Amino acid sequence: MTMTIQAAEKFAKENTAQVAAQYRPKIHFAAPYGWLNDPNGLIYYQGYYHLYYQHNPYGANWDTMHWGHARSKDLVHWEDLPIAMAPDEEYDRNGVFSGSAIVHDNRLYVMYTGHVVAEDGTVTETQNIAWSDDSIHFTKYEKNPVLAAAQLPAGGDPADFRDPKVFTHAGRFYAVIAAAVDGAGQILLYESEDLLHWQYTSSLLANLPELGRMTECPDFFTIGGQDALVFSAIMPNEEPHLVQIALGKLDWATKTFQMDSLQPLDQGLDFYAPQSFEHNGRRIVIPWLRHAEMVNYLADHDQNWNGQMGIPRILTMVDGQLRQTPAVTGAALQTMTLAETATRSIPVASILTLKKGLAVGQSIDLESPDGVVKLRQTTADTLELQVHCDLEQRQLPIKTPTGQGALTLVLDRSALEVFASDGAAVASLVFFFPTAIDTLKYAGEANQLTVQSFDM
Numbered sequence: 001m002t003m004t005i006q007a008a009e010k011f012a013k014e015n016t017a018q019v020a021a022q023y024r025p026k027i028h029f030a031a032p033y034g035w036l037n038d039p040n041g042l043i044y045y046q047g048y049y050h051l052y053y054q055h056n057p058y059g060a061n062w063d064t065m066h067w068g069h070a071r072s073k074d075l076v077h078w079e080d081l082p083i084a085m086a087p088d089e090e091y092d093r094n095g096v097f098s099g100s101a102i103v104h105d106n107r108l109y110v111m112y113t114g115h116v117v118a119e120d121g122t123v124t125e126t127q128n129i130a131w132s133d134d135s136i137h138f139t140k141y142e143k144n145p146v147l148a149a150a151q152l153p154a155g156g157d158p159a160d161f162r163d164p165k166v167f168t169h170a171g172r173f174y175a176v177i178a179a180a181v182d183g184a185g186q187i188l189l190y191e192s193e194d195l196l197h198w199q200y201t202s203s204l205l206a207n208l209p210e211l212g213r214m215t216e217c218p219d220f221f222t223i224g225g226q227d228a229l230v231f232s233a234i235m236p237n238e239e240p241h242l243v244q245i246a247l248g249k250l251d252w253a254t255k256t257f258q259m260d261s262l263q264p265l266d267q268g269l270d271f272y273a274p275q276s277f278e279h280n281g282r283r284i285v286i287p288w289l290r291h292a293e294m295v296n297y298l299a300d301h302d303q304n305w306n307g308q309m310g311i312p313r314i315l316t317m318v319d320g321q322l323r324q325t326p327a328v329t330g331a332a333l334q335t336m337t338l339a340e341t342a343t344r345s346i347p348v349a350s351i352l353t354l355k356k357g358l359a360v361g362q363s364i365d366l367e368s369p370d371g372v373v374k375l376r377q378t379t380a381d382t383l384e385l386q387v388h389c390d391l392e393q394r395q396l397p398i399k400t401p402t403g404q405g406a407l408t409l410v411l412d413r414s415a416l417e418v419f420a421s422d423g424a425a426v427a428s429l430v431f432f433f434p435t436a437i438d439t440l441k442y443a444g445e446a447n448q449l450t451v452q453s454f455d456m
């Protein structure tokens, strides 16, 4: 099959009707057909938020990556657009891998990884540039790749060199790129004057167990006066993938990063490869809700789609503490407020808020006929999250540093995101109950639960 945009679009038109609704989220973004993983090229451009994403348009399994594309005015309702890039060049023929976007002279530029697998199995990854003047049609730079193995530091593996995140500082372009160097993940810094010619500058983060055997999807930004490096890591020995945020200071004279603290960005089980962008002074993050153990569940069950994004979140720093809040406003269909003990039907695609959180011993149960998600404040600083159904039994403690504080749940048909303690403790979870759900029965002892439901 020739991997062109036209071929993928034709296939999509013929097959989108085959997508099953059973687990499909309403307010979480999923591809119209096929597989989705990381968010790419997040940017606000020409009046829209743009979400490009790792996409196999031909099936519900990970395979030869394209860049899918959707746009939104409010970060809730997404409009599907034609595939932005297909693996149609020599240097990206086995995958248009992850990358990022930047606007320069009114033109949208993206920098992404080209993935190539030679006949003998040797993998080569390079960095490439493409641009667009309408966000929809892209031109790949004729002199791609712009970064290849020659610009890796000694010990760098050309098979693991990917996911450029491009940004500006003091009038110059920079990109943080992940690489395996001597068998361990590092975050490398590259520099450019024109986005087309790039040089290696320095390694910003290395020799840290949390960087894993390979780091993926690095991000750099400034928040609350501190510099932040966010990264996802493939850990050795099949340990779960990790997503961490390192806070500190990037010394622009020496181009080195002094790390002051390191913490997980999300305590959940299904959170990976987040990317951020800035708009109107807000730092907005979109993650991929990767369900590690059941990554192929939907493919195996003929759903014809797989993978969803987390709800866009706004990252802030309050008194030196990192906070995340869902960036969902304005689109609510109905709001209801429940008093004390109550049992109610809650539509999926709802945001539940408890202004003061749960008191110790209190719980919230969200039940279907064949499954339940339970949230219980077991101690002042632990919230226990559980999912029980025939398909899965999962359980995790969420550490809630400030005790009480607002608790916000973003509930969808197959995802729950918990923002506890005013967003200081966050956990994302994907769940699959055996039968389809449109509502869940809420049972709880909560004080003043507000429910905002979305009409999607």
Ligand code: FRU
Pocket (backbone or CB within 6 Å): 037, 038, 054, 065, 097, 098, 099, 113, 162, 163, 216, 217, 273
């Ligand atoms: C992360 C990742 C990236 C890569 C992409 C390929 O999930 O492995 O490192 O660019 O997905 O789809």
